[in-house]
Amino acid sequence: MAEQGKITLIQFVFLIIGSRLIMHLTFNMAYNFPPANQDVWISTLLSFLICVIFLLPVFLLARKYPDKTIIEYSELLLGKIGGKIVGLLYVFFFLHVSANTVRLFGEYFTAAPMPETPLVVFLITLVLVAAYAAYSGAEVIGRVSEIVVPLNLILVIIISLLVIKDLNFNNLKPLFEKGIYPVMYGAAISASRAIEPLLLAMLYPYINAKGKKALSYVLGIFIAIAFLVAIDIQILSVIGINQAKLMSYPYVNLLRRIKFADIIERVDIIHLGIWILGNILRAAIYFYLGVLGLAQVFSLKSYKPVIIPAGVVILLLALYLYPNIILMEKFLSYKTLGAYNLFFVIGIPSILLLLALFKKNR
Amino acid sequence: MIKRAITVFIIISMVFTSGCWSRRELNRLAIIEAFGVDRDIKSGEIIVSHHIVKPTAKSGGGGKGNGGSSDSAFWTLTASGETLFDAIRKGAMQSSRRLYYGHNKVIVIGEEAAKEGVGPLLDLAGRDPELRPGVWIFIAKGETAADIIKAKSEQSSTPAIVLDGLAKLSRASSYSAVIHIEDFLRMLASETTAAYASRIEIAKRKKEGEQEIVEFKLSGAAVFRRDKLIGWLEEKETRGMLWVIGKVQSGIIIVKSPDNQNVGLEILYAGSKIKPEIREGKLFISIEITAQSNLGDSNSTLDLTTPAIYSRLNEQQRKVIENEVRACLEIAQKKYKIDLFGFGEAIHQNYPEDWKLIKDKWDEIYPTIPVELKIKTNINRYGMLTEPMQAK
Numbered sequence: 116m117a118e119q120g121k122i123t124l125i126q127f128v129f130l131i132i133g134s135r136l137i138m139h140l141t142f143n144m145a146y147n148f149p150p151a152n153q154d155v156w157i158s159t160l161l162s163f164l165i166c167v168i169f170l171l172p173v174f175l176l177a178r179k180y181p182d183k184t185i186i187e188y189s190e191l192l193l194g195k196i197g198g199k200i201v202g203l204l205y206v207f208f209f210l211h212v213s214a215n216t217v218r219l220f221g222e223y224f225t226a227a228p229m230p231e232t233p234l235v236v237f238l239i240t241l242v243l244v245a246a247y248a249a250y251s252g253a254e255v256i257g258r259v260s261e262i263v264v265p266l267n268l269i270l271v272i273i274i275s276l277l278v279i280k281d282l283n284f285n286n287l288k289p290l291f292e293k294g295i296y297p298v299m300y301g302a303a304i305s306a307s308r309a310i311e312p313l314l315l316a317m318l319y320p321y322i323n324a325k326g327k328k329a330l331s332y333v334l335g336i337f338i339a340i341a342f343l344v345a346i347d348i349q350i351l352s353v354i355g356i357n358q359a360k361l362m363s364y365p366y367v368n369l370l371r372r373i374k375f376a377d378i379i380e381r382v383d384i385i386h387l388g389i390w391i392l393g394n395i396l397r398a399a400i401y402f403y404l405g406v407l408g409l410a411q412v413f414s415l416k417s418y419k420p421v422i423i424p425a426g427v428v429i430l431l432l433a434l435y436l437y438p439n440i441i442l443m444e445k446f447l448s449y450k451t452l453g454a455y456n457l458f459f460v461i462g463i464p465s466i467l468l469l470l471a472l473f474k475k476n477r
Numbered sequence: 478m479i480k481r482a483i484t485v486f487i488i489i490s491m492v493f494t495s496g497c498w499s500r501r502e503l504n505r506l507a508i509i510e511a512f513g514v515d516r517d518i519k520s521g522e523i524i525v526s527h528h529i530v531k532p533t534a535k536s537g538g539g540g541k542g543n544g545g546s547s548d549s550a551f552w553t554l555t556a557s558g559e560t561l562f563d564a565i566r567k568g569a570m571q572s573s574r575r576l577y578y579g580h581n582k583v584i585v586i587g588e589e590a591a592k593e594g595v596g597p598l599l600d601l602a603g604r605d606p607e608l609r610p611g612v613w614i615f616i617a618k619g620e621t622a623a624d625i626i627k628a629k630s631e632q633s634s635t636p637a638i639v640l641d642g643l644a645k646l647s648r649a650s651s652y653s654a655v656i657h658i659e660d661f662l663r664m665l666a667s668e669t670t671a672a673y674a675s676r677i678e679i680a681k682r683k684k685e686g687e688q689e690i691v692e693f694k695l696s697g698a699a700v701f702r703r704d705k706l707i708g709w710l711e712e713k714e715t716r717g718m719l720w721v722i723g724k725v726q727s728g729i730i731i732v733k734s735p736d737n738q739n740v741g742l743e744i745l746y747a748g749s750k751i752k753p754e755i756r757e758g759k760l761f762i763s764i765e766i767t768a769q770s771n772l773g774d775s776n777s778t779l780d781l782t783t784p785a786i787y788s789r790l791n792e793q794q795r796k797v798i799e800n801e802v803r804a805c806l807e808i809a810q811k812k813y814k815i816d817l818f819g820f821g822e823a824i825h826q827n828y829p830e831d832w833k834l835i836k837d838k839w840d841e842i843y844p845t846i847p848v849e850l851k852i853k854t855n856i857n858r859y860g861m862l863t864e865p866m867q868a869k
Contacts, residue, residue, distance in 0.1 A: 228606065230606070285826055361666060371610050
C-alpha cells in the first residue's frame with residue numbers, strides 16, 4: 116500500500132469542514148446563482164440534505180470494499196484498463212481541484228491585498244507548501260487540519276459577534292419570494308459544489324476507526340453548512356442582496372465595514388490569515404489525494420516519487436488553464452462546475468455501484 | 478550535516494530577507510485625508526482634488542504647530558482625467574510620493590458633478606481595495622469640491638480633520654444627514670430607495686493676510702434620484718427624514734411654555750418602525766416613532782415640573798416631530814417624488830405578492846400613498862434644576 120498512515124475520525128471531520136468552508140470565505144458566488152435573492156441562505160441550509168444523499172453511492176461502495184480506495188476498487192470492477200482510465204480521471208480531478216484552489220488563492224491576493232505582486236509568486240509558494248504537506252503524508256495533513264480548522268471556525272465566530280449590531284433581519288424578508296422551486300434548485304447547486312464525498316472515497320481505508328465514518332462525514336458537512344448559513348445570513352442582512360450581487364468578495368466587504376467602538380477596526384487582516392491557512396490545507400488535501408491516486412493507479416510502492424511532477428502539473432494548470440478571472444468564473448459558475456463535480460461525485464460512483472451489485476447477484 | 482546547514486541557512490535568510498512585495502513605506506506615501514471630485518462641464522473630464530497631510534509640518538508639536546503659523550500642514554493636488562482612476566493616476570505625475578488612500582476620511586463631491594450623476598464617480602470606491610468603507614460622503618452646495626478641499630480652517634491645521642469631526646458631531650443636532658460611503662452605495666444599489674448624503678457649505682469667509690480662512694457648515698441633506706442630485710433638504714426636513722428612518726440620535730426640540738416662552742427639550746432616544754398596511758384594498762404606510770427627551774432649558778419663569786404642564790409640553794413635542802416629518806414627507810412625496818425612507822422595500826418585504834403588482838408602477842404610486850404617523854413621546858427628567866433659574 117502506498118500509504119501506511121492513519122487519520123482519526125475527528126481529523127477526518129476537520130478535513131471535510133476545511134475543504135468545504137474555505138472557498139466561501141472569499142468567493143461567495145452563490146448570490147448570483149438561483150434563487151439569486153434573499154433566499155440564498157435557505158438554499159444553503161437545505162443543501163445539507165442533498166449533500167447527504169449525494170454521499171450514498173460512495174458510502175455504499177466504501178462499505179463493500181472497506182480496505183480499498185475508489186481507485187483500487189474501480190480496477191476490481193471495471194478490469195485493468197477501464198479501472199486505470201477511471202483512476203486517471205480521478206487523479207486529474209484531484210489535481211485540478213488543487214490547481215483551482217491555488218489559483219483562487221493567488222487570484223484573491225493579486226486582486227485585493229497585494230495587487231503589485233505577480234500571481235505566480237503566490238502560486239509557487241502555495242504549491243511548495245502543499246507539496247511538502249503531501250510528502251509528509253495523510254497523518255501530517257490530518258494534524259494540520261486539527262490546528263487550522265478550529266482556528267478558522269473561531270475566527271469566523273469572532274467576526275460574527277462583531278457584526279451582530281449591524282444585522283438587519285428585514286433584509287431577509289420576504290421568504291420564498293420566487294417560490295420553493297428556485298430555492299430547491301439553489302440547494303442542489305450548493306450541494307453540487309461539495310466534492311467532499313470523494314474524501315470519504317479516498318480516505319476510507321485510512322481512517323482509524325470502525326464504522327461511523329459516514330456519520331462523521333455527515334457531522335463535518337453539517338458543521339460546514341452551519342457556518343456557511345451563518346455567513347450567508349450575515350452578508351444578506353448587513354450588506355443586502357442587491358449589493359452583495361455586485362461584489363466580488365462580499366464577505367471581505369462585510370469585514371471591512373466592521374468598526375467596533377472606534378477600537379476594533381480593519382479586521383480584514385484576520386480574514387487574510389484564515390484564507391492563507393485554509394488554502395494551504397485545501398490545496399494540500401487534494402494534492403495528496405492526487406498523488407496517492409496516481410501511485411495506486413500504477414501500483415507504485417510509494418507516492419513520493421510523483422510529488423514533484425504532480426506539483427509541476429498543478430502549478431501549470433493553475434497558471435495557464437484560465438487566462439483571466441472572468442473565464443475562470445465562467446468555469447466555476449453553477450452549470451459547468453456543478454455538472455463537472457457531479458460526474459465525479461455521483462456519476463462514476465453510481466456506475467461502479469451498479470456493477471458491484473450486478474457482480475454480487477451473479 | 479549538509480541538511481542541517483541548509484536548514485540553518487534557510488532560517489537565517491527568513492529573518493533577513495523577508496518582507497512584502499507590495500509594501501508601503503511611510504516616507505514614500507502621500508497620505509490623503511480627503512479628496513474631492515468635480516466634473517468639468519465643458520469637457521466632461523473628472524477633476525479630483527486631494528487633501529494631503531504634510532508629515533513634517535504636522536509633527537511639529539502642539540506648541541508652534543497651531544499658533545497661527547502660516548506654514549500649512551497640508552497641501553492640495555489637483556488633476557483631471559477621463560475617469561476618476563485616470564485623474565488619480567495623472568495626479569501621480571505631480572507628486573513625489575505615492576498617493577495613499579487608506580486613511581482617507583471624507584469624499585466631497587461638487588454640486589455640478591453630483592447633478593451629472595455620482596455613479597461613475599464612486600465605482601472606484603467600491604472596486605478598489607485601497608479605498609476603505611467608513612468614509613463620509615459630502616456634497617458641496619454652491620461650491621466645487623475643490624473649494625472645500627483647498628479651504629483653510631481655524632479649527633485645525635488639517636481641515637480634513639474638521640470635516641470628519643463635523644460628521645461625527647452631527648448627532649448633537651441631528652439636523653444633518655451623514656452617511657458612510659458603503660451605505661450610500663447600498664442605497665444606490667436599491668431599486669426603490671433614494672439615496673441621500675450630507676450637505677457641506679462654506680458658511681463664512683474671512684481674509685487673514687493673504688490667506689482666506691473659512692468656516693464649514695454641515696447641515697441638511699442632498700437627495701438623489703437614481704444617482705443624480707435633484708435637490709436639498711433643509712435642516713427641519715432633514716430631521717424629519719431621520720425621524721422616519723430612525724437615525725435621530727440627539728438634538729433640541731423647541732416647544733412653548735404656558736406663558737409662551739421657548740423651552741428646549743433634549744432628545745435622548747428615538748426609534749422608528751415603518752409598517753406598510755393594506756386595509757380594504759388600499760395601501761397605507763404607518764410610521765411608528767418613539768422619542769424620549771429631557772427638559773433641557775427654559776426661557777420661562779414658570780415652574781414647568783407639574784404633571785399638567787409636562788403633558789402639555791409632551792403633546793407639543795409630539796406635534797413638533799409630526800410637523801418635521803410631515804414637512805419631509807411633503808417634499809419627498811410631492812416635490813421630488815423620491816422614496817427616501819425605504820417604503821418600497823418595506824412593502825416588498827411585508828407584502829411580496831402585492832409588491833409584484835405595483836412594482837412597475839411604483840414611481841406613480843409612491844407620491845399618492847397616505848402616510849399615518851403614530852408618535853409616542855415622553856419627557857423623562859428635568860436636569861439639575863426643579864424650578865427655573867430666575868432673578869428675584
